[in-house]
Amino acid sequence: MVICVSLLVGCGGKEEKKKEKIKLPTKTEKKVEKKVENVPASKTIDLTNKGIGPINSVTLGTQIDKKMVAHGEDVFKKMCTACHRTDKKFIGPAPKNILDRRTPEWVMNMILNPEEMTQKDPLAKALLIEFNGSPMANQGLSEEDARAVLEYFRTLK
């Protein structure tokens, strides 16, 4: 910490050059990543992986449950908007069209069990890297809340 602070203070006058120097290595790292995997984790489609956590099976109704959507939207606004925007990448990925890319079980497990997911689930691990190590916070949602958020996500198209 002390070293970082003194570095910053010491380089105050030459900030632009400093920035360029820092950017270079991250660019090369990204190139390496791209070689290994072309599609970023946030765009990867995997409709079989159910993730790791308390949810083994979710049945989606044919009709969207509006009452549940209202509850889910409320929970999302209170607990998730610090890091997520519905339609664009923010601190974390956007949930828009998420069910075209993920199973409902995976989504709920990611909400309910993010620590284990980002340690063990290959997709969640890749997402953590794509989003620069910004952790998915466990906001202590109940399964009912998480299910409602999932229903709300069904409306985001």
Place this chain on the structure above:
Amino acid sequence: MKNLLKSTLAILGALVAFTSCNNSANSGGKSGALASNIAEKVYVAPGEHDEFYAFISGGYSGNLTVYGLPSGRMFKEIPVFSQFPTSGYGYSEETKPMLNTSHGFIPWGDSHHPDISQTNGEIDGRFIFINENNTPRIAKIDLTTFETTEIIEVPNSAGNHSSSFVTENTEYVVAGTRFSVPVPQRDMPISEYKGNFQGALSFISVEPEHGHMDIKFQLLMPGFNYDLSHPGRGKSHGWFFFTTYNTEEANTLLEVNASQNDKDFIAAINWKKIEEYVNNGGGTMMPAEYAHNVYDEVTHTATSTMKKEVRVVNPSDVPGAVYFLPTPKSPHGCDVDPSGEYIVGNGKLSANLTVHSFTKMLDAIENKKFDGEAYGIPILKFEDVLAGSVEQPGLGPLHTEFDGEGNAYTTFFISSEVVKWKLGTWEVIDRKPTYYSVGHLTIPGGNSRKPQGKYMFAMNKITKDRYLPTGPELEHSAQLYDISGDKMELLLDFPTHGEPHYAAAMRADIIKERSKKIYSLAENNHDYAAKSDADTKVVRKGNEVHIYMTTIRSHFSPDNIEGIKVGDKVYFHVTNLEQDFDVPHGFAVLGQNTSELLIMPGQTKSSVWEPTKVGVWPFYCTDFCSALHQEMQGYIRVSPANSNVPLKWSMGENIE
């Protein structure tokens, strides 16, 4: 050749040395094996939990520290009577009222005797109370959050020392004055102390559900020094016992003048009788000024209310409620055994340890065997109430605790030892030295009907050579003893913080299960909480600016703020949106004349900043919270007082 010989001899010598070393290790195997056995007794493997919590008062730190036993590891310092920059206690807008008194804001206190709440005479682990000695106050700490949630000032008191001990069902937490003073306080010559000063013993009721404290009555006693106290229990439930010294009523050079009398007193107070008297309208309401500070866990905010009167009771108005038990010589600790029968008066300057009998006391009262009176309070005859004496057990007895197996353990300050003796036969069973000059000692549950035994720890006043030296000032040393056998066994030295005056300890399981992990964000009812990103805003009211800010791994919202001017009073109201265990965030801004904030999940805390310099000033998270903690920062632009820069805020986009 000579060299070769020499080196051979040297090698041989070395071998011999090694061998003899091994031999001695083997032959002296007892001490070696014993030593490792002791190590095992205090070893708590990585990731495992201690069996007991110990709450050790911080003395002049004003706080309370939490330790684990048998490991002697410190887990937490709970701020109580002193400002604590580590968390912002006493600095944040929400907690400043906790340190309000009738003398104004006081940033420091001298904490003394913690005592855990009880139900049916057994410690229940709900609350822990602790007294402030200097500006008399009693604090309550909630053991679900380990936070100080209430502080009540004690009027008419001075040197709040014979405190804060609870009755069997936590009906009362009791606070007695060490220094007698004019009641009410007034301008008068010090030399007129004798006969004019009084000693207030305060009975503070504890509301059963939330533990809210209220002074039920103050007993205005003669102008002695009331040193320590303990409740009756079992058969003596309903009584409270206080040691006194300076029954000479000296007002100068007490080390000589307060040691003249052969005996001082233990005051026995039948509080149930006085309670009944008060419930029937007895006593008088007297004008007084004292602060009552309560922290609300839903608004995360403390409020301070100044109370204007207190009920006082003159002991001679309640016949049969107060008696004096003569006790040699300047008794300090006043300890009641688990059965409630024996009251131990630890006469500091006495050769013997005096133990009174509750049964004999009742009998003497019934048969009116009085030996005069003091200020209208009957004095019982020493011989009539004496249960027995422990003959010459050591020098300078201070405090006694009990193991529930019929044994008592007394500390001796001058001879620096703990002596184990048997209740009833008064024989000394064992003694062990302490390093050095022991004050208090604690056995888990030792002040209750059911002590939990197993360990005893002594809190020493002097450390000297026990640890690596740290300059002239050393932390005090505590020592843990195994008391499960006939003989005490010293297991461990561990440092304590500040000066521990007493400690309370109990089995960890009950507290552990109830310990809160987070504050519910949904229940957060703070006036300035921003409970989601949509609630964040910056509001100007004249030169006051309120920033409703949120924090979550790993950003503040807003993190760019403009339109602040020199001369503004800027309130950062920071809500931690996390709902996960052990994810606090910190907050500090460059040049701020106060401490950081440490905000627990679901909590809101506020910090005031009055910028004096134009510039763009960073703020950041002070608690390493995630891999992107170093990115957790923001900027606030301060413009000249007369500037027209509009108020703007943002996060995640450019401000313009």
